[in-house]
Structure formats: structure tokens, C-alpha cells
Amino acid sequence: MENEVDGLDKRKAYILATVVYEYIATGEPVGSQALTQKYNLGVSSATVRNEMADLEAGGYLEQPHTSAGRVPSDAGYRTYVDALMSPEELGADERRRIRDEMRDARAQLDEIVEQSSRLLGRLAGNLAFVTKPQSDTQSFRYAQLIWIAERSGIAIIVTSLGVASQSLFELRNDVTPDDLTRLSNALNAHFAGRLLRDCDERSLSALTKSCGFGDDMAAAVRAAFVGARTQEQPGISASGAQHLLDQPEFRDVRKLRSILRILEEQRTLYDLVADAFDSPSASVKIGHELGSEELADLSLVTVPYRFGERAVGMLSILGPRRMPYARLLALASGTAETLSERLHDVEVK
Amino acid sequence: MENEVDGLDKRKAYILATVVYEYIATGEPVGSQALTQKYNLGVSSATVRNEMADLEAGGYLEQPHTSAGRVPSDAGYRTYVDALMSPEELGADERRRIRDEMRDARAQLDEIVEQSSRLLGRLAGNLAFVTKPQSDTQSFRYAQLIWIAERSGIAIIVTSLGVASQSLFELRNDVTPDDLTRLSNALNAHFAGRLLRDCDERSLSALTKSCGFGDDMAAAVRAAFVGARTQEQPGISASGAQHLLDQPEFRDVRKLRSILRILEEQRTLYDLVADAFDSPSASVKIGHELGSEELADLSLVTVPYRFGERAVGMLSILGPRRMPYARLLALASGTAETLSERLHDVEVK
DNA sequence: CCTTCGCACTCGCTTGCTCGGAGTGCTAAA
DNA sequence: TTTAGCACTCCGAGCAAGCGAGTGCGAAGG
Incomplete structure (x- = not known):
């Protein structure tokens, strides 16, 4: 039937919408009289009462206690949000x-x-x-490996949103500052623009080793990328x-x-x-x-x-x-x- | 007199301490009877009552309302903390x-x-x-200027606690990656180990210019250090x-x-x-x-x-x-x- | 002179009660 | 199917009484 919304006839839907609207506005359980007085429903409070009883039976409304007004249930709010309320735009x-x-x-x-x-x-x-x-949806921009001593340094990774993550590393073999610069350049050339999550550990290791470094350096590079990926x-x-x-x-x-x-x-x-x-x-x-x-x-x-x-x-x-x-x-x-x-x-x- | 604490005779001091202690424990205003019953004061509640009246006159205690127990005032807590309570050690x-x-x-x-x-x-x-x-009490460890394009880059500053702060910079004149490395090395050589707050803007500018850079680069370096100093x-x-x-x-x-x-x-x-x-x-x-x-x-x-x-x-x-x-x-x-x-x-x- | 006892008084909190208002459900009539 | 009328329910505000904990003070005691 054309007049149905979410299994409710038009009048029920309108009453539900009004109850939710009123309750959101006032915070007080809303009763049938109050509703008919405040909104022009075209029917008497007794009718509203009957409809409300139906809505309660259907699980859309609840009563905090006998002889109190009605309050929307989860399902009532849900219907309101999905089908009844009119969307707003900001001015x-x-x-x-x-x-x-x-x-x-x-x-x-x-x-x-x-x-x-x-x-x-x-x-x-x-x-x-x-x-x-x-950060794993950001892309990799730059890596820079900074030489501190023969066997230690800092890896800095910059992502597309500028988050620089840094991690210290320790090595088993000596390296020179030039080594680190060479590796940094290789990383930049190879991974630039990729998503961080696509900088997988295997290709990081492979690249590091193809520059002539050992497992220790590869582990340091992997750790730096993992750090950048999970940091924030x-x-x-x-x-x-x-x-x-x-x-x-x-x-x-x-x-x-x-x-x-x-x-x-x-x-x-x-x-x-x-x-x-x-x-x-x-x-x-x-x-x-x-x-x-x-x-x-x-x-x-x-x-x-x-x-x-x-x-x-x-x-x-x-x-x-x-x-x-x-x-x-x-x-x-x-x-x-x-x-x-x-x-x-x-x-x- | 040997028996005085902060202007209070020994008994007053003890009663004040007990009131504060009890109030901290229970959260209820403490009365004279409760006090004599719970703690072995050696005097009757009436005496305590008199002492409490004195303490109230002296500003150490307050009464939430007539016929309620006493509650410590700011001054009462202050005396307690400074002179009366026994310090604790962790086990x-x-x-x-x-x-x-x-x-x-x-x-x-x-x-x-x-x-x-x-x-x-x-x-x-x-x-x-x-x-x-x-961060201004931390010391400077490393600076690294990373080349992005002829006229832009990222400055990264690492402090003694490893906080890497990064800032983008834009230049008016072209630079090469080697230029930036040279300047990085100069900064590291000159400022290594200094407190960040002692890396004053004047000497940063002077050093940058002595490496052959212009005002724009000097400003970028200053901004990077200021960023590191104020960041956290x-x-x-x-x-x-x-x-x-x-x-x-x-x-x-x-x-x-x-x-x-x-x-x-x-x-x-x-x-x-x-x-x-x-x-x-x-x-x-x-x-x-x-x-x-x-x-x-x-x-x-x-x-x-x-x-x-x-x-x-x-x-x-x-x-x-x-x-x-x-x-x-x-x-x-x-x-x-x-x-x-x-x-x-x-x-x- | 300081301490203690006894007593009258104060005040806030709890309990119990009433009462009005708002709302419901049901029945009967339109 | 809608509406009017009515009896019933329940909450909550407001009030009074009683209780308990505490005070201050005057008089008695060491």
C-alpha cells in the first residue's frame, strides 16, 4: 500500500514521528493529550491513545511505568532516523x-x-x-636514515600527511653515513607514493639486501615501516x-x-x-x-x-x-x- | 615552648590532627563524642568540645552548620600537611x-x-x-634537512628524548640535496648536545648564512628549532x-x-x-x-x-x-x- | 584554673502521609 | 471507526513528626 512507511500506516507513522520529536525536544514522556494539544493531529486524544497502544505493541514505544506517557524504544528511534525524520542542512x-x-x-x-x-x-x-x-591508508613520502654511530642510527619516515615517525635502530655491522644515504635514496625511489600498507615487509627486505646490507639493516627498515604504519x-x-x-x-x-x-x-x-x-x-x-x-x-x-x-x-x-x-x-x-x-x-x- | 606546633599547644595539635584524619577517612563532619570514642584521647568529649571551639576560632576548623560536627578548613589541612601528618613510604x-x-x-x-x-x-x-x-629543557641531538624539491624540504629535529619534530619549509632560491646535507652536518657539529633553549635564533641564522645560504633558509632553520622547542x-x-x-x-x-x-x-x-x-x-x-x-x-x-x-x-x-x-x-x-x-x-x- | 557532667537547644535527615496532576484503558455512544 | 466519559494508577511535590548527632553553657569537681 502506498500509504505505508516501514509497516506502519500513515497516521501511525506520523504519530510515532511526533512522539519522538516531542520527546527529543522535552525529555518528558509524552502523553496523548499533550500531543493533540501541541500538534494539530485532527483526531482526538482517545484515538491517539489507541494508536499509541498499537505502537507500543509493535515495539516502537515504551512506557516507563503505568500511567505515564510514552517514550521511544530503540526500534522507535531507528524507524524515526531511517524513515521519518526530515534531514537537515547547515545554513x-x-x-x-x-x-x-x-x-x-x-x-x-x-x-x-x-x-x-x-x-x-x-x-x-x-x-x-x-x-x-x-596511517596505513596514508602513502609513503620519504624515508631518511640518520647515522649516529657505526652501528646505530635513527630511521625517519614521512607520510603524505606529514606524520614523521622515528625509530632508533642498532646494527651488528658497521655502516657509514654514505651507506645510509644510499639506502634512503633507494627506498625513496622504490616506494615513493605507495600506500604504507602496501610497503610489505618482503619487498622492504629485498630492497635493503639488494643495496648490499644484511639482515640487521633489513630488520631495522622493516621495524621503521611497521612503526609508521601502526603508530597513530x-x-x-x-x-x-x-x-x-x-x-x-x-x-x-x-x-x-x-x-x-x-x-x-x-x-x-x-x-x-x-x-x-x-x-x-x-x-x-x-x-x-x-x-x-x-x-x-x-x-x-x-x-x-x-x-x-x-x-x-x-x-x-x-x-x-x-x-x-x-x-x-x-x-x-x-x-x-x-x-x-x-x-x-x-x-x- | 617545646610543646608547640605551629602556634598550637600539643593537645590542640593532636586534636586537629585527629579531626583531619577522621574526616579524611569518613567524609562525615566529626563531632566531639565520636572523636573521644574512636580515639583514646584521655580527656572527655566536653574538653574536646572546648578545644574544638578554640580551633574554630583560630580558623583551623569550620562548621557546616550549627549543631554539626567540625570539618577542616584550608588552614587546617595546611597545618596538617605541613606539620602534623606522618609521611608515608611505599612498601x-x-x-x-x-x-x-x-x-x-x-x-x-x-x-x-x-x-x-x-x-x-x-x-x-x-x-x-x-x-x-x-622540550626546551631537552637537548638537541640531530637535525636533518630533507630535500623534496628545488625550493622545499622538511626539517627534522631529534632531541635527547627522541621527540622528532618536523616542519615543512619553502625557499625562495634553489638548493640541492647536497646543500641540505652540508647544512645539516654543520648544525649537528655546532649545536650537538646543547639545550634546545640555548639554540638561540641569532646563532642559528649566523651558522646558516656562514654556510652560504640566504635569509629564507635561515628562517626555515629558525622555525624548525622553534617548532621543536615549543611543540610538546x-x-x-x-x-x-x-x-x-x-x-x-x-x-x-x-x-x-x-x-x-x-x-x-x-x-x-x-x-x-x-x-x-x-x-x-x-x-x-x-x-x-x-x-x-x-x-x-x-x-x-x-x-x-x-x-x-x-x-x-x-x-x-x-x-x-x-x-x-x-x-x-x-x-x-x-x-x-x-x-x-x-x-x-x-x-x- | 582546668576538666567534666548534665542539660537544654538546634538543625538536618529520614520516614510517612496526603494530595494533585497527568495519563491510561475500558465501555458505550455517535 | 472515532469519540466522550469515567474510574483507576502512579509519580512526585510538599508537609509534619521524630530521631540522632552535635553544640554551648553553667555548675560541680579535682
């Missing part, structure tokens, strides 16, 4: 303001990422976090936790503790967004979809940002399930866009 | 455990610092934070905020918000410990001594850690004024010691 002035504020950060990768998480946290009024660009992996910049305190759902201090703990365990934070890397566009996880009882009344909005064609990191907003999804999606997308642009300022060409 | 097994846990971090400066803040936060059951080594300045690793939620003083959510905000503004966090750099040993700041009304019922314990002879950073514990000062000082000192040792693992010799 031109908002875009401009985001761009201006991002300009405050110096052209350093870390600063730009941190600035975007601060900005997003403030704009969204929620906890925001941004993963640093996955779970680096995450988070910001805006204090906004969560404004939400009534955090009157309960235990909730808050879960959040703070998660904030400090970057590992967990990273896992939350990890599977968003599979999908190329924005993703929303609601309540239990986050896979943890502790986080069951939170939601997460995740949007990728790009370097060139490639999605290299994620901007996320974590907040109460009762969050203005359309608005936050727009804010996250806008920030992601600006962040993507600014990445070109730190690019090593 | 051998505790030291060992700290050392073991610090071994989990890889030999990378950032990881070691982060590990120590996590560890201290957990052991102290409070918010702990650790400043990264001030306010870098702070914090951990353990969730423990604060266990403290009864944070039932009030507004308190918590101040803390979270401060946590995110690394600037403020840094200011808190900044003047501790002047004193070579542990320092304790109590309540209003922190200089902010928001922080008035918190205290801060700060202990320096060293690289060689020099204090290069600070470990701090921020928690409720009602904190076990002696214990936390011992924990912070123990962690600082271990952190200092581990710094040698990342040293670039």
Missing part, C-alpha cells in the same frame, strides 16, 4: 563559522584533528571524538564530555562513570567506530545497537572524513539516545567536510 | 608493582608518560595527570576522572562539570602545575590555594620527575580536599621515580 552562515573556527588551528595534523573535535563537541553540545587518520592507529581526540552533564539522563552518576571510563580507554572508543569504516557514509547507532549494556541509553552518530578519495578517519558524536539526530548529522557532516579540506594544508606533496 | 612490593606496570609501556616517550598517568590515576583513585617533558609544551596526559565520581563531594554535578572542563582545557591544567616548576620537590595546594573558586574544594599534589639532574615534568593528583595526603605523596613520588628511570630507555645518546 551558509553556519558552514562559514565552522570553516572560520577550523582556521584557528595551525597546519599540523594533530592540531587540526583536535580542533575539529573541540568544535564539534561545542556545536553539538555533546561528547564528540575524532579518530586521527589511519588508535589515536583519538575527544572533547565535550562536560555537555553530557546538562542532560537529565545523567543525573544518575553511574551512567556518567561508564562514559568517563570509556573515554579513557581509547581502545573501546575505537571499537565503537571501527565498523563504521565499512560503510562509506554516515551511520547512526542507537542504544543497544552499541553492543554494550552500559551504553544502552546512548546513541552514536558517526561520519567519515576523507583525504582525497579515501575515508581516513571518523568524526563521532556520543550522546543520550534522545538526541536531535538530523541536526547532529548535519553538524558532523559539515565538520567532516571542513576537516577533509584542511587536511590538504598538511599534505606533503 | 617494597608496591614499588615493585609500579615498576612492573611501567614496563608494559613501549619505549616511546608518549606511551611512557601516558602509562604513568594511567597507573597513578588508578593507584591514587583520583584524577592524575602528567605533563610531558618540557603543554602536552598533558590525564587519567582517572571516573574515580572522582566515587567521592561524596561530587554528588553535586556542577562540581564535576568544572573538573571536566578543566580537563579539556589543557591550558588551565598546565597553569595549575606551572609554578610547581619553581620548587624542586613535592608541593601540595589546598582548596583556595589553587586560585579558583571552582576548584575551592579540591586539592592538588604535584611531584616533579627528572631526566638526569633536571626536573623536566610534573606528576599531579587532583582530588577532593579530603584526600589522604601522605599516601598520595608517596604514590606520586614512587611513580615519578620509576618514570624518571624509564626516561633513560628512550634517550637518544
Whole structure:
């Protein structure tokens, strides 16, 4: 039937949308009378009551207790996000303001990422976090092996986003500064422009040995590349936790503790967004979809940002399930866009 | 008189110490009866009551409201910390455990610092934070200028703790890779081993020009050194905020918000410990001594850690004024010691 | 003169109670 | 199928009483 949305007839869908909208706005369970008074539904509260009972039976709404209003369930939010809400766009002035504020950060990768998480946290009024660009999706730019003594040195690797990773190495055989320069040049010539993850250990070893070096040097080179590849992996910049305190759902201090703990365990934070890397566009996880009882009344909005064609990191907003999804999606997308642009300022060409 | 401590006769001092001790232990205002029952004071509660009234008049104790027990004031805690409490030492097994846990971090400066803040936060059951080594107290080890194109390159600077800072530069005149190598060698020969803060801009420029380069190259070199000097300045690793939620003083959510905000503004966090750099040993700041009304019922314990002879950073514990000062000082000192040792693992010799 | 005892008083916290408001479900009529 | 009416439920605010811990002070005691 043309009038159905997600298995709900038009009126049910509209009532569900209104309930979710109203609950997001007020934070209070919404009752049938309040709804008919505030929104022009064209039917009486008794009708709404019947529809609400159906929606509850269908799993879209819940009642905190008898004789209270209705509250959306995970499924209710899900339907709202997928089918009912109207997407928002940022206004031109908002875009401009985001761009201006991002300009405050110096052209350093870390600063730009941190600035975007601060900005997003403030704009969204929620906890925001941004993963640093996955270094294995960056490409290799330069290697430089620096001679310290006959049997030791420092390997420095520069990637397309300018992240220099450095590692000390020790050798079993003597080398000269010229040896290291020769090897550096060979590495640069052979790997320049490749993705870091495609600089596999075998060809690194092969190249090193073809320059006349032994296993020790090959191991040092491999270690340097592995270091560069994994270095910034779970680096995450988070910001805006204090906004969560404004939400009534955090009157309960235990909730808050879960959040703070998660904030400090970057590992967990990273896992939350990890599977968003599979999908190329924005993703929303609601309540239990986050896979943890502790986080069951939170939601997460995740949007990728790009370097060139490639999605290299994620901007996320974590907040109460009762969050203005359309608005936050727009804010996250806008920030992601600006962040993507600014990445070109730190690019090593 | 031999029996006086800080202007208090022996009995008053003992009662003050007991009140502070008991209040730290229980978190409840302590009354005269409770005190005489729990501790063997040898006098009746009425006497204690009189003494307490004196201590209150002297500004050492406060009453939350009439007919409640007494609570230490800033001055009361101050006297306790300075003169009354008995210092603690860590047991051998505790030291060992700290050392073991610090071994989990890889030999990378950032990881070691982060590990120590996590560890201290957990052991102290409070918010702990650790400043990264001030880079201007580190010494210069190596510079390497990498040729990218005729008029651009990357400058990499390695300090004694292995922090490689990198900066892109653009030139007005062409250079060759050999030019850059020559200049790198000159910089290494001239500045090796100096403190970064002693690599002043004038001598950098002079050296660059004496190698036959122009103002543009001199500016690039200066910028690289300034970048290295200021890079990690306010870098702070914090951990353990969730423990604060266990403290009864944070039932009030507004308190918590101040803390979270401060946590995110690394600037403020840094200011808190900044003047501790002047004193070579542990320092304790109590309540209003922190200089902010928001922080008035918190205290801060700060202990320096060293690289060689020099204090290069600070470990701090921020928690409720009602904190076990002696214990936390011992924990912070123990962690600082271990952190200092581990710094040698990342040293670039 | 300092210490102790006894006593009246204060104040905050907990418990129990009432009461109003908002909301529901059900039944019967339109 | 929608609506009006009604009885019922439940939460939460507001209030009063009682309890307990503590104080200050005057009088008695060493």
C-alpha cells in the first residue's frame, strides 16, 4: 500500500514521528493529550491513545511505568532516523563559522584533528571524538636514515600527511653515513607514493639486501615501516564530555562513570567506530545497537572524513539516545567536510 | 615552648590532627563524642568540645552548620600537611608493582608518560595527570634537512628524548640535496648536545648564512628549532576522572562539570602545575590555594620527575580536599621515580 | 584554673502521609 | 471507526513528626 512507511500506516507513522520529536525536544514522556494539544493531529486524544497502544505493541514505544506517557524504544528511534525524520542542512552562515573556527588551528595534523573535535563537541553540545587518520591508508613520502654511530642510527619516515615517525635502530655491522644515504635514496625511489600498507615487509627486505646490507639493516627498515604504519592507529581526540552533564539522563552518576571510563580507554572508543569504516557514509547507532549494556541509553552518530578519495578517519558524536539526530548529522557532516579540506594544508606533496 | 606546633599547644595539635584524619577517612563532619570514642584521647568529649571551639576560632576548623560536627578548613589541612601528618613510604612490593606496570609501556616517550598517568590515576583513585617533558629543557641531538624539491624540504629535529619534530619549509632560491646535507652536518657539529633553549635564533641564522645560504633558509632553520622547542609544551596526559565520581563531594554535578572542563582545557591544567616548576620537590595546594573558586574544594599534589639532574615534568593528583595526603605523596613520588628511570630507555645518546 | 557532667537547644535527615496532576484503558455512544 | 466519559494508577511535590548527632553553657569537681 502506498500509504505505508516501514509497516506502519500513515497516521501511525506520523504519530510515532511526533512522539519522538516531542520527546527529543522535552525529555518528558509524552502523553496523548499533550500531543493533540501541541500538534494539530485532527483526531482526538482517545484515538491517539489507541494508536499509541498499537505502537507500543509493535515495539516502537515504551512506557516507563503505568500511567505515564510514552517514550521511544530503540526500534522507535531507528524507524524515526531511517524513515521519518526530515534531514537537515547547515545554513551558509553556519558552514562559514565552522570553516572560520577550523582556521584557528595551525597546519599540523594533530592540531587540526583536535580542533575539529573541540568544535564539534561545542556545536553539538555533546561528547564528540575524532579518530586521527589511519596511517596505513596514508602513502609513503620519504624515508631518511640518520647515522649516529657505526652501528646505530635513527630511521625517519614521512607520510603524505606529514606524520614523521622515528625509530632508533642498532646494527651488528658497521655502516657509514654514505651507506645510509644510499639506502634512503633507494627506498625513496622504490616506494615513493605507495600506500604504507602496501610497503610489505618482503619487498622492504629485498630492497635493503639488494643495496648490499644484511639482515640487521633489513630488520631495522622493516621495524621503521611497521612503526609508521601502526603508530597513530588508535589515536583519538575527544572533547565535550562536560555537555553530557546538562542532560537529565545523567543525573544518575553511574551512567556518567561508564562514559568517563570509556573515554579513557581509547581502545573501546575505537571499537565503537571501527565498523563504521565499512560503510562509506554516515551511520547512526542507537542504544543497544552499541553492543554494550552500559551504553544502552546512548546513541552514536558517526561520519567519515576523507583525504582525497579515501575515508581516513571518523568524526563521532556520543550522546543520550534522545538526541536531535538530523541536526547532529548535519553538524558532523559539515565538520567532516571542513576537516577533509584542511587536511590538504598538511599534505606533503 | 617545646610543646608547640605551629602556634598550637600539643593537645590542640593532636586534636586537629585527629579531626583531619577522621574526616579524611569518613567524609562525615566529626563531632566531639565520636572523636573521644574512636580515639583514646584521655580527656572527655566536653574538653574536646572546648578545644574544638578554640580551633574554630583560630580558623583551623569550620562548621557546616550549627549543631554539626567540625570539618577542616584550608588552614587546617595546611597545618596538617605541613606539620602534623606522618609521611608515608611505599612498601617494597608496591614499588615493585609500579615498576612492573611501567614496563608494559613501549619505549616511546608518549606511551611512557601516558602509562604513568594511567597507573597513578588508578593507584591514587583520583584524577592524575602528567605533563610531558618540557622540550626546551631537552637537548638537541640531530637535525636533518630533507630535500623534496628545488625550493622545499622538511626539517627534522631529534632531541635527547627522541621527540622528532618536523616542519615543512619553502625557499625562495634553489638548493640541492647536497646543500641540505652540508647544512645539516654543520648544525649537528655546532649545536650537538646543547639545550634546545640555548639554540638561540641569532646563532642559528649566523651558522646558516656562514654556510652560504640566504635569509629564507635561515628562517626555515629558525622555525624548525622553534617548532621543536615549543611543540610538546603543554602536552598533558590525564587519567582517572571516573574515580572522582566515587567521592561524596561530587554528588553535586556542577562540581564535576568544572573538573571536566578543566580537563579539556589543557591550558588551565598546565597553569595549575606551572609554578610547581619553581620548587624542586613535592608541593601540595589546598582548596583556595589553587586560585579558583571552582576548584575551592579540591586539592592538588604535584611531584616533579627528572631526566638526569633536571626536573623536566610534573606528576599531579587532583582530588577532593579530603584526600589522604601522605599516601598520595608517596604514590606520586614512587611513580615519578620509576618514570624518571624509564626516561633513560628512550634517550637518544 | 582546668576538666567534666548534665542539660537544654538546634538543625538536618529520614520516614510517612496526603494530595494533585497527568495519563491510561475500558465501555458505550455517535 | 472515532469519540466522550469515567474510574483507576502512579509519580512526585510538599508537609509534619521524630530521631540522632552535635553544640554551648553553667555548675560541680579535682
